[in-house]
Amino acid sequence: MSAGGAVDADTHVAPASLADLVPYLPAYWRDYVEGAALRLDPTQAGAYPPGAATVPAPADVETLRTQVLDAPAPGGTPVDVAVLSATSAFDVSRNPYYDAALCRALNDWVTATFLDHDPRLRGSIAVPSGDPEAAVEEIDRRAGDPRFVQVMLPVRGHDHRYGHRRFLPVFEAIAEHDLVVGLHAWGRAGSAATTTGFTHTYLQDYLAQGQIAQGQLTSLVVEGVLGRLPALRVVVAECGFSWLPPLLWRLDKEWKGIWREVPWVTRPPSEYLREQVRLTSTPAHLPADPDELVEALEILDPASLVLYAGDHPHVHGDGTERLLAALGPADRAAVLGGTARTFLLDRGSPARPPRTRSSTTPHRREEAPR
């Protein structure tokens, strides 16, 4: 692959129906899905309404080539590498064992349907995000395949934010294998999309993805995951990015006053987030006014923060095109691929020390004697 092409950090693939995954399910689970007449909801519980101006996510490599790989990025740059987001299992079942079996089948399907057929493709490991132990198992199972570059977690997760101690083994496994956390929009519809409860319109739900992402990033830094695992890298996908600077300002300000509650956060929170987090370009929520756009980009510093994503087949407007058009050549090249190559694709970089994993037993330690 040439160094100058684009890296699409978030492009979707999805089984057309559960029938696509059945060959990858063990006999028990084939019987289970048949007996219960289970389906794989192509709209992900309303995340992508069937009536929206979109097409189904590609379910075969020819379609993916036509619609994504062989279509240039905005500005005409050819796509060298595309990272596949398979989010079909985000919210299928509250049965943790079925969830684990389905994620495993989905990863097998992504491998056999796409990764084995085009060298430009990289994968994201689907994991049963409600069961950290099973998620670690699936990560360990896939990590040996260098084509998988990240682990997909729904940004809308469970009752506990990802900084909670219960998820630590998942992040330790991700860091240990030099994978990346892909925190992707949407997720478990059973948990409220906002801090004040469930939403009442799709518009609120759609907007909430960026708000949930802010909560998850806050949790990851405040609860010490990013500090504890300095090699851990997080890509926030399809949640926007222009909300980041105000969050960082506020976090740093409040940390100065309330640091005693979280003494393991020894640096301003913005430093951890700037070092360990990147965000995909689509959807880009940017000012329409050209002068305001220039100001916004100066604050955001997209070259070090934003990874180009086509997010096919989801349609979010022309924000990414406007972002790329407003950048100079060097910054545009960084957003289109340069930053993604080092941050997201560069697995197995040498000399990352092996880590000792925490057990999944409950964590409680007495305070040291005074």
Add this chain to the structure above:
Amino acid sequence: MKVAVMGADELAPGEHRVVQVGRRSIGIFRVGDEYHALADHCPHQGGPLCRGRAAPLAVAGAPGEVALDPDRVFVACPWHGWEYDVTTGRSYFGPGEAPVRSYATEVVAVDPATGRVAGPYVADTYAVTVEDRVVVVDTAARRPTDPEETA
């Protein structure tokens, strides 16, 4: 000028009190069996620094593994919460006070005990001795052995 300000046993370890020395208002802090004196004046905006809460540094080897370091006591100004090491008068938060939007990087000295970086303010400190169990403050302001100063 050396001034006897109080009996050494009038403060328990961890306690502090503000005394008046002529026109000066000075906070006397007992940390373990050592005594430190700080001008009752916050370099940030002139608040009555030593009327604030003094507390040992909170430390954590890892998330959740919290403890207090009784040997490092910080006083927080009651006006805006700026915190100062009572031993050195050094504040640690907001080095440069640069807005987040400027992402300039530089190599700075980090306190090896806490991982923190020296901030912009240093409160005035005074030399303190204990003579015959009496705390004596030397009101000639000094800059004591502050690791940030010599680094």
